[in-house]
């Protein structure tokens with residue numbers, strides 16, 4: 523996706539990219555290409571692929587929720603910042619926590635945040651199931667792309683949401699994972715309220731945003747240890 527295609531596809535999502543947004547993304551892309559050579563942060567390496575599969579794809583989250591508000595957002599397994607850091611660039615009022623268990627990726631994110639002078643953006647180098655209790659029932663929105671199967675992600679994210687908060691899983695095809703999530707969603711007092719399906723422009727691969735609402739406070743025993751979570755699914 524060229525930069526011109528990026529701008530026109532965003533307009534179709536009702537997103538107007540400002541000069542500052544585009545400047546920030548360009549710098550982010552340059553840093554990603556540079557650091558990727560040393561640290562192998564992402565398999566997506568060319569400028570056109572970065573604009574389509576990282577930047578544009580991250581911004582499709584806006585099709586499930588209005589981010590023009592003072593929201594607290596958690597990105598679980600953010601990697602090199604997708605979708606969380608791209609969303610922060612476009613929606614500066616968001617308070618964002620970028621969580622990843624990989625130290626190299628967190629160091630890269632710290633560099634980008636400093637370089638772009640982004641406020642209210644915190645990186646945490648931990649596994650989601652070990653996130654501090656201070657963040658229980660804290661976030662309005664949690665999201666995650668390309669990290670784990672939906673039943674596992676539900677348990678890693680929902681305990682950290684406020685009641686009425688949303689977990690929005692960014693998936694390719696999601697039918698099978700949705701079927702396998704019904705039991706854990708019941709245990710976590712949450713339900714799927716919407717599934718938005720669409721294709722990525724240009725290469726047409728399938729995407730879905732699975733939107734899950736938390737209905738009640740989460741029982742203290744969740745999230746369990748990762749071994750237990752995976753064994754029970």
Ligand code: SAM
Pocket residue numbers: 564598599600601602603604605621622623624627648649650651666667668669678
């Ligand atoms: N979300 C990014 C994207 O879409 O480009 C990164 C995806 S990458 C395939 C998966 C990332 O999830 C890795 O950076 C890994 O370190 C992180 N990860 C996996 N399990 C995790 C967990 N339980 N808690 C925090 N991070 C995790």
